[in-house]
Amino acid sequence: MNIATQAAQIGLDWDTRTGAVTVPIYQTATFRHPGLGQSTGYDYSRSGNPTRQALEGGIARLDGGARGFAYASGMAAIANLLLLFRSGDHLVVTEDLYGGTCRLFDQILVQYGLSFTYVDTSDPEAVRGAIRPETRALFVESLTNPLLKVADVAALSALCRERGLLCIVDNTFLTPYLLRPLDLGADVTVYSGTKYLSGHNDTVSGLVAVRDQVLADRVYFLQNSVGAVLGPQDAWLTIRGMKTLSVRLDRQQENAGRIAEWLARHPRVRRVFYPGLPDHPGHELLARQARGFGAMIAFEVDDKALVERVLLNTELISFAESLGGVETLITFPQVQTHADIPPAVRERLGINDVLLRLSVGIEDADDLIADLDQAFGGGSQRPGPGNR
Structure with a gap:
């Protein structure tokens, strides 16, 4: 079954x-x-x-x-x-x-x-x-x-x-x-x-x-x-x-894939971690062993000053710890979820001062991308029918 x-x-x-x-x-x-x-x-x-x-x-x-x-x-x-x-x-x-x-x-x-x-x-x-x-x-x-x-x-x-x-x-x-x-x-x-x-x-x-x-x-x-x-x-x-796990995750994964692709094209993003992207080192392995890539995204921005601006200026996306809910959340692992890891270890692993983590929810993907875009300061390519 x-x-x-x-x-x-x-x-x-x-x-x-x-x-x-x-x-x-x-x-x-x-x-x-x-x-x-x-x-x-x-x-x-x-x-x-x-x-x-x-x-x-x-x-x-x-x-x-x-x-x-x-x-x-x-x-x-x-x-x-x-x-x-x-x-x-x-x-x-x-x-x-x-x-x-x-x-x-x-x-x-x-x-x-x-x-x-x-x-x-x-x-x-x-x-x-x-x-x-x-x-x-x-x-x-x-x-x-x-x-x-x-x-x-x-x-x-x-x-x-x-x-x-x-x-x-x-x-x-x-x-x-x-x-x-x-x-x-x-x-x-x-x-x-x-x-x-x-x-x-x-x-x-x-x-x-x-x-x-x-x-x-x-x-x-x-x-x-x-x-x-x-x-x-x-x-x-x-x-x-x-009871609604499958319905939620199907939508969350679809949203995450679109958002990850948008972030990968953004001029202020220097790196995106999402296994659904073909260039992710674990993409082929997860494609073989699992039926999807999940709905978590991590990404690095190009300036640590941009971290606070993004965190505090999203309107739909909540700056909050935890993940996996129907609402999209964003957090800063270095000072929140991973603060108990020694600083030298965090830096070696790449949990640095420009890394943000996004838990993608079930909202409309275009709305989420537009929210991220305005939090970044606008000016990037907007989502639309031609680039979904």
């Missing part, structure tokens, strides 16, 4: 008693037992809640996993997964990953004896070279934040199997609608459900799908023990958002 259909049907068959087409919000902390030593299958909402379970089953089906898990945020999901490891373990990690993940690894988890090596995960040989005897996992972003490098998930998963490592893929930018890492051999996928999956900038959530049932049982033990679970109201909002 097509993923678009599966997403639209999440929760549809949950309430067989009434036939409700939307899963109810089970806003309860506890459940009454039918008798001594008996259970309805639900005892306490930290351990299991029907609304959350509908969401967890939904993400498992979309990703092709044995089981899914929903957390209070994407960071809570990652933190819970890292409890699979113990003091002395080492992980190989994408070098230009989200700054909050870097903060979790380098400022918190190192205190508990974990160690991390950051490499360019778009280069499988660089990953191979970083593996040590104590390495236990690879943590990779399928499409990196913010530089949009493309990971060869199939090759990296094969490398992990060869070396006995877990392959954990943060697939937030692509979602299972565009890429299913578990189908390519990965063990775990993790998402900030706040982003494309929820899609409306109205809730915070984290989602995980696990390919193997034995590993899924370990993850459930950690989820239940730590308790950073998603509440039923936010689970319902995430389900509601996921």
Whole structure:
């Protein structure tokens, strides 16, 4: 069954008693037992809640996993997964990953004896070279934040199997609608459900799908023990958002492609990072492994003075953190999403003082391009029927 259909049907068959087409919000902390030593299958909402379970089953089906898990945020999901490891373990990690993940690894988890090596995960040989005897996992972003490098998930998963490592893929930018890492051999996928999956900038959530049932049982033990679970109201909002995932992403990708082409022609833009452009280094790989290129764009302007002007003068596009919602957002990674990465590392990676990141929404593409044009100061080629 097509993923678009599966997403639209999440929760549809949950309430067989009434036939409700939307899963109810089970806003309860506890459940009454039918008798001594008996259970309805639900005892306490930290351990299991029907609304959350509908969401967890939904993400498992979309990703092709044995089981899914929903957390209070994407960071809570990652933190819970890292409890699979113990003091002395080492992980190989994408070098230009989200700054909050870097903060979790380098400022918190190192205190508990974990160690991390950051490499360019778009280069499988660089990953191979970083593996040590104590390495236990690879943590990779399928499409990196913010530089949009493309990971060869199939090759990296094969490398992990060869070396006995877990392959954990943060697939937030692509979602299972565009890429299913578990189908390519990965063990775990993790998402900030706040982003494309929820899609409306109205809730915070984290989602995980696990390919193997034995590993899924370990993850459930950690989820239940730590308790950073998603509440039923936010689970319902995430389900509601996921139902329109395909429709939103189709429109967002179409818009992103047009905007990326417009930026590539702009005289004040010196570089555009978007895998949908044919000259992007990962274009052919992503075309083979995924069904689309996503709706995130990064670009460098030719003068750092232009950064503030663009950020503060867009009218439709909001200057805000986060991404993946129906509204188009623009942000400045150096001082916002990636501020926790050391300055020298940011500069080496290219997260510099002229780099902007654009999360493209579902608005009319011509309106978005016109907004960017006036924020730049006008004078560039306007979109029209002849240059779509």
